[in-house]
Amino acid sequence: MGLGRRLYRGEIDVDFVGRKKLWYSLSGLLLIFSLAGLLINGLNLGVEFKGGTVFSFKAPTANIEQVRTEFKTLGVHQPIVQEAGDRWRVTTETLPAEQVAKIQDAVVKEYKADPKQIDVQQVGASWGGEVANKAWIGLGVFMLAIILYLSMAFEPKMALAAIVALVHDLVITAGIYAWSGFEVTPATLLGFLTILGYSLYDAVVVFDMIKEVTAKLGTTSKKTYTQAANDALNHTLIRSLNTSLVAILPVAAILFIGTTLLGAGTLKDLSLALFVGMLVGTYSSLCVATPLLVTLKEREPKYQAIARRLASTGGGAKSAKRAATAKS
Incomplete structure (x- = not known):
């Protein structure tokens, strides 16, 4: 509680940019883990993408294993059985x-189901x-937009940093889907587009503050x-964390309560993408996009001159050290 209050009051200055090697290493591990899942398992594409036959029926006395076994005995290879409310949804390959x-x-005979239902x-x-x-066209148009x-509202380097963070979020979320085996449906794609917008919103809030703070930097800047970017990031830290927490809680309720306790299986495709994407999006806005932006900006002659001037003075050692870290 004490740490939370100190963060909220701005009494703690977290050196996000100075720890960029830590964040890059963590992101690298997550990306390797995700790419391995995509290469080894691949995405479990739903019937909407690969085609097939979908059966939907009521069988109150059945369970998942019974339904799966019944379909296998009828010659179906690897049926996907889901419980959607009071109905069973079984996805198979394309059947004659x-x-x-x-x-x-067989369903009518085994489960006393109404043929009309x-x-x-x-x-x-x-x-x-x-x-x-x-879906690919929509993603491409979104990225171009x-x-x-960002190039018009801010500058091209901010746009590049934001795009890298978005791709980072997409790959990690897709990797989680690959390892978990969750089915990828049109609802999943909607979730992916939603987290892109959410991640972009978080990055824009941070970049707007950075733009405002760094606009005051000049030849006599201290x-x-x-340092200025890190200060701006700390000013928006609580806003970012509060926004993320408020958004993640209802999504977590849908994912863990709605799908697990209430059995609303149709919601998990959307809720998993949102849950993972929001967590990763918050992390990337703070620990990927901003450090990358600083790395790019510190290579500009104007900011290199400021770093050299501060390095030549006794009070600028810390500033020069941070600048050197950002350029490495």
Whole structure:
């Protein structure tokens, strides 16, 4: 509690930029872990992307293993069984009409299901490919819009730092999906786009404060760009943490309570992307985007001159040390 109060009052100055090697090492490990998951396991694409047959029916007395075993005995390879409210949703490979009819008859016989309440949906692989293409196009347009906006509102180096942080967030979130085996559905893509917007919002708040603070730096400044940026980051720290906490709590409730205790399986595709993305997005805004921006800015002649001038004075040793750290 004491630490929280001191953070809130601004009594603690965290040297985020000075610890950039620590953050880069941590991000590197997370990226390696995520890429390994994508290469080893790959993404568990839903039927909307790879095509297949989806059965939906009521069977109150059944459990997941019973439903899975029943479908396997009917010749289905690796059926994906999910409980959606009071109904079972079973996703299979694309099945011929004769086998679909056979499965419907077996469900009616085994679980006393009403034939009129057994829904069957055939999804073609070509339609799934079209959805995937549109998702990539949407992601590309979003990234381009971010670059243009940040370049006009701030500067190209801030846009570059923000894009690196966004890609960092996407890869780690996708890696978590690969390791967890969660199904990737259109809802997952919506979650990915949402976390991109959230991560961008956090970065814009930080960059706006950095822009305001560093605009005052001149030839007689007593701070390097590194110090000024770190001070700006500390001023927005509590705002970022509070915003993240308020946003993460309801998402965590959906993920851990809604899907685990209440069995709302259809929500986990969206909630996992949001939960992981918000956590990683907050981290990247503070510990990836800002240190990277400082590294780029400290290479400019103007800020190098400030660092050299401060290094030549007795009181500027700390400033010069931070500047040298940022450039390394």
